[in-house]
Structures are given as C-alpha cells and as structure tokens.
Amino acid sequence: MYINFWYPVLLSKELKDAPIRVRMLGQNFVAFRDSKGKANTLSDICPHRGGALSGGIIKENCIQCPYHGWRFDGEGHCHRIPSLGKDAKIPVRARVDAYPTEERYGIVFAFLGDLEEQERPPIMPVNELDDEQNWRGNWLTYEADMNFERSIENGLDAAHNEFVHPTHGHEGKEDDYKVNQLDFVENMFGQKQWGFGFWHAFNSPASTKEGPQIKEESDQRMAGSGIVGPNQMWTYIVFNENSEFRQYMFECPVEQNHVKIFLINMRKMMLDANMDKVIADRCMVIAKQDIVILEQLDPVLTPATNSKELLVPADEPCIKYRKLLKGWKKKGWKIDSNEVNKHLGKKAFVIPSPDRNQQKGWVLDTVPLSSS
Numbered sequence: 001m002y003i004n005f006w007y008p009v010l011l012s013k014e015l016k017d018a019p020i021r022v023r024m025l026g027q028n029f030v031a032f033r034d035s036k037g038k039a040n041t042l043s044d045i046c047p048h049r050g051g052a053l054s055g056g057i058i059k060e061n062c063i064q065c066p067y068h069g070w071r072f073d074g075e076g077h078c079h080r081i082p083s084l085g086k087d088a089k090i091p092v093r094a095r096v097d098a099y100p101t102e103e104r105y106g107i108v109f110a111f112l113g114d115l116e117e118q119e120r121p122p123i124m125p126v127n128e129l130d131d132e133q134n135w136r137g138n139w140l141t142y143e144a145d146m147n148f149e150r151s152i153e154n155g156l157d158a159a160h161n162e163f164v165h166p167t168h169g170h171e172g173k174e175d176d177y178k179v180n181q182l183d184f185v186e187n188m189f190g191q192k193q194w195g196f197g198f199w200h201a202f203n204s205p206a207s208t209k210e211g212p213q214i215k216e217e218s219d220q221r222m223a224g225s226g227i228v229g230p231n232q233m234w235t236y237i238v239f240n241e242n243s244e245f246r247q248y249m250f251e252c253p254v255e256q257n258h259v260k261i262f263l264i265n266m267r268k269m270m271l272d273a274n275m276d277k278v279i280a281d282r283c284m285v286i287a288k289q290d291i292v293i294l295e296q297l298d299p300v301l302t303p304a305t306n307s308k309e310l311l312v313p314a315d316e317p318c319i320k321y322r323k324l325l326k327g328w329k330k331k332g333w334k335i336d337s338n339e340v341n342k343h344l345g346k347k348a349f350v351i352p353s354p355d356r357n358q359q360k361g362w363v364l365d366t367v368p369l370s371s372s
Helices: 148-155 273-294 313-330 337-342
Strands: 005-011 020-024 027-033 039-043 057-059 062-064 078-080 101-104 107-112 136-144 183-186 195-204 219-228 232-240 243-255 258-267
Touching (some): 005 020, 005 027, 005 243, 027 107, 039 101, 148 273, 183 313, 219 313
Antiparallel strands (some): 020 027, 027 039, 057 062, 219 232, 232 243
8 A cells, every 4th residue: 555646535425514434545534524615634543642533523614523622624733622721822733634635526535645736646537527418427436355456457457358257258268369469558647657558459249138238249349448546547448439438446445455446437328317327237247246356366465576476468567557566665655564563553653644744743653664
C-alpha cells in the first residue's frame, strides 16, 4: 500500500449529516460534511486520548470528539477544548492530520500523503460524463478479500478473458488461441511517470443468449487498458464506432488483503435508463468471476521478485506496473505493513498529511515507510 496518491473514500450520496468512519491503507479515517456541505477527510484519532472522531457529531462547522468534546475543523485545527474553559488558548499540538479532499464523478476522493499540490498525481478523468447525448454511466461499488495490486494486474492481463469470462472470448476452447500483439501507449491522463496503457485486438464470438445484444456476429474487437498511479485503471472495449464500453476503476486498499472498488462503467449504446440494471448486473457477474480467481491466488501479495513467477510476453503490462511500483517504493511511499502490525493495539499511526511539511511537534507518529 502506498501513500501520496488519491483514493476513493465513499460515494458522495453516502456522506450526509453524520460523520462516517472509513478504513483505508490499514488506517482509520473520518469523512464528514461541515456546516457548509464541504466534504472533509481527517485521521479518525483524537490526539487527546485516542477517541474515534467518527463517533462524534458535527457542531459549529467542526467535528466534535465523542469522548471529551474537542472540536476540529476540516483542516484539522482544534477550535475548542471544553475542559480548559470557553476562552482558553488552544495548544499548538492540538491538531489532527487533514487530507485534501475533492468530489468528482459522484465519488469523494482523498489525497492520502504529504506531497504539495503541484507534485500530486492526477485523479483519472471521466470525460464521457460531460456528453450525456452519447454516453450513459453506471456506478458500482464492491469489496473483496484480495490484494489491490493483484486486482490491478488482473485488469492489465490480456490473457485471462477467454478463461475467466466465457462471454468475452472463445471460452478457452480454441486450439489456435493466442494473445495478439500488445501496443503500448504513454499515460493518457497525465505525465508518463504516473502510468501507461496498451491496446490489442481480440477475437470475440457472438453471444448465444437471448435478449439485447451488443454484437450479433463474431469478429475481431479492440480493447485497451492502462493505469494512473497504483490504484486507478481504465479499460476500453470498442465494438464499433457507435458501440463502446469505457470503464474507470478506482481502488481503495482497505488492508493488505482486502480492497474496495469503485467502478464507473460508461457505455456508448443502450442509452435507455431501463438498461441500467441489466448493464450493472452484467458488470457484477464479470467482477465476481474475477473475484473467484483472485481470492484464491497464492501468495496473496505479488511476489517480491518476478523470478518467483514464470512470466510470458502477455504479462508485459504487469511487469511494467511492477516497475512503477518499485519506483514509488524507492521514493519512500510504500507503507511497511509488517512494521505497522508489530505495534498493533500498542501504538497508533497516521498517514502523513501536507501540513506536516510546515508544522512540527505532532502528537501521533506517521506510518513506517519502506524504500528498500
């Protein structure tokens, strides 16, 4: 798991009047709307005696700790300590880590790290939402007991469709099956340091099922996938110039072995609202087919070196992804989960926030990080 990237917190419609505890990167956070309706994300640990802020209430534009009533605004600043009296001076160390928070595409995103704004990677855009005449979307969220890196690699895997998703290919029955050439492209959504993509042609049979059909005949289709950062992935499936799926997946590692996925599925066909449930149900069928495989992978985490898997040319996107992960680890952005677990129940950690670049003397320590 990595700091210094944007992570989906929850759907905008889920964040109402009450604060909500959210588990991300193995740590607890609180998401809440202040009295002006702005979404905020803070560490869920009160620096006083460790109370969970998410159990409190919103009062005077602040979240109030349920334990002793300390109040913190969306920037983590403490505005009141009741036990000191109404006009008491607030100690400088009475503050909570606050994380840049944005709402886009119906999702609340938080930047979990300490990079300054100009250094941060992008949130992957979903430009089709601006073209309602030609595109319609579905929003899905689901969780699974799998490592998020394994999930991203699955989306970059051009060789699994024919075997995991029978309706996508030839159900693994074709003797002459092979993965066609992968054509790599630079990151479509920002600087190349944050990702890459690829395209390839694949054979796609017509469906034998009754009901609305995307395609009636077997032929060759184009598909592409790519990443932005360690946890954002796009997949495009082009049937023809008038029919296309574009999927945008934002993954949030809850723990090393558990992930929550936010999927925006855009379609350039079947635009009637009555098709929303049909498409959403189909997306979940496909997701569950992947989950069955990914929850049984051994080991749960990707191996420390590529030599511990027998990789072939079709795995080149996964190899490129792992190279990027190693680069972000060398920057000191990878959480040392083993070290965190050694202190479980004995010491609280927080993800570092941008304010730590200017302010010293914080009560809680930041999570241990690994660069080697």
